[in-house]
Amino acid sequence: MELDKILSQGLSSWNIDITENQQNNFKIYMDTLLEYNKVMNLTAIEDPEEIYTKHFLDSLSCLLVDELKTVGLKAIDVGTGAGFPSIPIKIMRPDIKMTMLDSLNKRINFLKEVGARVGLDNAEYLHSRAEDAGSNPKYREQYDIVLSRAVASLPVLLEYCSPFLKKGGYFICQKGPAAKSEVEQAKKALAVLGCSLEYIKEIDIPYTDLNHNILVIKKISNTPKNYPRKAGKPSKEPLI
Structure with missing residues (x-):
């Protein structure tokens, strides 16, 4: 299937429109990802159609969450890796002020290159x-939205992200699942x-058999000073 159609039809099924310029930016992103993946470990998925479904559409499913629909949000993606979900979201929603956090500098350099090639502003x-940045007054309790597609367990992620x-x-x-x-x-x-769980949104990713869940968790009181x-x-002794 044509890559443009995977995005346009997949997003259309979610009532989201995509412009020609945004389509072009996703192609640039994919090409840069595959280029850098030859010399560093960014993704195990290298088939273009799977990149579009399992990375791009999966990341963009976050746009279905009502809490992300406000204009001008300040967001941070914790443990962003190769830029998922932050860069796909930022391509579709340039109004969001996006911070991408990762512990590996070579991944940060890759993300900067993607940002330069697709012209990301307010990034x-x-x-x-995460533990260090979360204790830094410059970043602590400064964001409307925290995103994560990281693989850590939820108790660990909560300590990293909240x-x-x-x-x-x-x-x-x-x-x-x-x-x-x-x-x-x-x-x-x-x-x-x-924190408090608001709801769980079940998501079917178009053109795949993937059934994913988005947890929407609200911050209801300030983080105690001894966390993170x-x-x-947090990973060695999770809060369980």
């Missing part, structure tokens, strides 16, 4: 561990970190 590329959220902000977390059991596992973390704990501690 920040942050080389840091410190960045303003009170009243939302953590939009992409998870697979085990999302509901992860929420059960994260009850303590939610309570300790001042020092680098490495």
Whole structure:
């Protein structure tokens, strides 16, 4: 299937329109991803159609969440890796002020190159561990939205991500079929970190058999000062 149609028809099924310029930016993104993937580990998916479905459309499913529809949001993608979901979202929603955080500088350099090639404005590329940036007053409790498609368990992700959220902000977390059991596992973390699960949105990704879940978690009180704990501690001793 033509790559343009995968995006245009897939997004149309979600009542989202895409421009020719945005289509071109996704092609540039894919080409840059495949170019850099030859020399560094960015993605195990190298088939163009699968990049469009399993990376681009999957990332863009976040746009179906009502909390992301406000204009001019300030967002951060924690553990962004190769830029998912932040860069696809930023291409479609240039009004969002997007910070992309990753602990590996070579990935940050890749993201800067993508941003330069597709002309991303209001984008920040942050080389840091989540635990360190979340304790920094420049970033702590400064964001309306935190995004994550990272593979850590929900209790760990909550400790990484919730410190960045303003009170009243939302953590939009992409998870697979085990999302509901992860929420059960994260009850303590939610309570300790001042968060509350608002709802789970089930998503079918067009042209795949993937059934994903988006967790929408609200920050209801400020993060206690002793969180996040020092680098490495959240993953070694999760709040469960």
